[in-house]
Amino acid sequence: MILQSLVTYYESLEQKGKITSPGWCSAKVSFGLELSEEGELIRVIPLKESVERGKKMVEVPAIRRVPQMVARSSGVSANFLCDNSSYLLGIDNKGKPERSLECFEAAKEKHLEILEDVDSRAARAVTLYFKTWKPEKAMGHAALSEVLEEILAGGNLIFFVGDEFVQEDPAIKAAWETYSQQPGEGTEGICLVTGKQAEIARIHGTIKGVPGAQSSGAALVSFNAPAFESYGKEQSYNAPVSTYAAYAYTTALNYLLSDRDHMTLIGDTAVVYWAEDGEEAYNRTFSFMMEPTADNQEIVDGVFKNLAAGKAVDVDDVEESLSMDQKFYILGLSPNAARLSVRFFYQDSFGNILRHVKDHYDRLRIVRPAGDRMEYLGVWRLLSETVNKKSKDKKPAPNMAGSLYRAVISGSNYPESMYQAVIGRIRSEQDDSDSHSYKITRGRAAMIKAFLLKNRGGSEEEITMELNDNSNDVAYILGQEFAVLEAIQEDANPGINATIKDKYFNSACATPASIFPILFKLKNSHLRKMNQKGKEIYYEKMLGALQSKITEVPKRLNLDAQGRFILGYYHQTQKRYEKKSKEEV
Incomplete structure (x- = not known):
């Protein structure tokens, strides 16, 4: 299904003129070699472009349409017009001049073969260039001197003659298409993707743009050892895919990975997404719904309100409303040596996917601290709550990142590892005296709430957005009590640096029966120190109301109960801050 979906997408893009045709590809090109009509190298044209990356402007190679490049990992195999x-x-900087000469001779042979009978100024110039160029004298050529180091670094080069790049010359284009579309000598069979009888690709093109994978590209489909082969079939003949389908899916996937509007990086997983008809508005809408920013919260809210009301979902730059029946695909890829691993693949109607995302945000909804204007927390913001903020490597666990993303888009259960990571991070930061600003954040409390609602079938009447005074859950009530006891200590000791939370929270959350008696003894001394009768009565009534709901304090709380304890503590603490804010106003 993955390859079929990508081939269909390729055909949609080809009809719109957004993607290269068979025999062609898009490549990163650093320099153009300008030739005279006699085939002499006149000068080198820089083709890099300035783009903004973060807060900096950097020079990156330009993307050009060039003849289809070969897939090579070793050996000598020349490309046509771009290499x-x-x-x-x-020449190169690898210290192997004999191999460089071998590469040049291979390119020379290929270019002379293809351009032998082509009658155009550009073709004659390239032919003469290969016949007259002396690699042994290249290092001292005047045209190369200023940019020689950059050229030797390995960027792609193309030819320029007169006023156009050679690959755009009509006669050369025709010659290349004739050459590249010649019937192959490979095995024919039924293509698993198209269902048609066609030549089967022995090896598939490489996929570039997955962070962490080989820079030269990695394979999505490959068989390079006998252990992976069967029935005596070697390489990709094990999974018969036609040369057309192999070209189509690799071209489409490389297009998606090269465009930031189609790709998001979650941990080590590159997530690409696309609508079957190739309309760009769908992926842009999906992108900002999954990763809302402070600037588009109202837009996200508007989309969800229209969705809930059954109204059309509109975007600014598209005349027609987005169809909720449009097929939409989401693919997660991660690096695996010379190959790519498929983390997940999900397909559904665009409307259903948006509904799943909305349900996810509804489960995350929780009372926010004053000043927090982010109503919708994207997946990456949630994942950042599971990592040590003081660590140099702030990447979440790879498997968890992909699993959480899949859960959000499909409406399935959240990964257990996410819940365990959140609880573990809260516990570890309680033990870290330098982490007072972290601990139980809004994001962590929201993730606990969402997990208990979805994975444990929690009731929305019990697991609420804000403080639930009607709850009879012992773990939740104990969390409330802990927050009240902490408030008493802080009122008795204004400006205190460390509270009972820093010393007792973890043990109170896990083994409350052994800790709460200690906390209540401390409470008595704090109340005496406070020396304010009105506050004493207020706090005693509050604790009395909570205690009346508890018949027995548990010796231990399991992880689910610990999550409810944390929610009780968070809700009660936010209620206290809310009251304080109102009093200050």
């Missing part, structure tokens, strides 16, 4: 300095100049 590195080893093939087009016969």
Whole structure:
């Protein structure tokens, strides 16, 4: 299904003129080699472009449409009209001049073969170039001197003659398409993707743009060892995919990975998404729904309100409303040596996916601290709550990141590892005296609430957005009590640096029966120190009301109960801050 979906998407993009046709690809190009009509190298044209990356402007290679490049991991195999300095100049910085000469000779042979009968100025110039260029003299060529170091670093080069790039010359384009579409000598069979009889691809093109994978590209489909083969079939003949389908899916996937409007990085997982008809508005809408920013909270809210009301979902730059029946695909890929691992693949109607995302945000809804204007927390913000904020490596666990993303878009249960990571981070930061600003954040409390509602079938009447005074859950009530006891201590000791939370929270959350008697003894001394009768009565009544709901304090609380304890503490604490804010106003 993955390959079929990508081939269908490729065909939609091809009809819209957004993607290359068979025999062509998009490549990163750093320099153009300008040739005279006699094939002499006149100068080197820089093709890098300035783009904004974060707060900096950086120079990156330009994307150009060039003849389809070969997939090579070793050996000598030349590309046509677009390649590195080893093939087009016969030089590199790898200290192997013999191999560079071999690469140049391979490129020379290929170009002379394809351009032999082509009658155009550009074709004659390239032909003469390969016949007359002397690799042994290249290092001293005047045209290369200023940019020689950059060229040797390995960027792609293309040719420029007169007023156009050579690959755009009509006669050369026709010659290349004739050459590239020649019937192959490979095995024919039924393509698993198209269902048609066609030549089967022996190897598939590489996929570039997955962070952590090989920079030269990694394979989505490959068989490179006998252990992976069966029935005597070698390489990709094990999974018969036609050369057309292999080209189509690799081209479509490379297009998605090269466009930030189609790709999001979650941990080590590159997530790409697309609508079957190729309409860009769907993926842009999906992107900001999954990762809302402070600037688009109202837009996200508007989309969800229209969805709930059964109204059309509109976007600013599209005349027609987005169809909720449009097929939408989401694919998660992660690096695995020379291959790519599929973390998840999900397909559904765009409307159903948006509904799942809305349900997820509804489960996350929880009372926010004063000043918190982010109503919708994206997946990456949630994942950041599971990592040590003082650690150099702030990436979440790889498997958990992909699992959480899949759970949100599909409406399935959240990963157990997410819940365990949140509880574990809260517990570890209670033991860290330098982490007073972290601990039980709004994001962590929201994740606990969402997990208990979805995975444990919690009732929304019991597990609420804000303080639930009607709750009879012992763990939740104990969390409330702990928050009240902490408030008493802080009122008795204004400006105190460390409270009972820093010393007793973890043990109170896990083994309350052994800790709460200690806390109540401390409470008595705090109340005496406070020396304010009115406050004493207020706090005693509050604790009395909570205590009346508890018949027996549990010796131990399991992880689910610990989550409810944390929610009780968070809700009660936010209620206290809310009251304080109102009093200050």
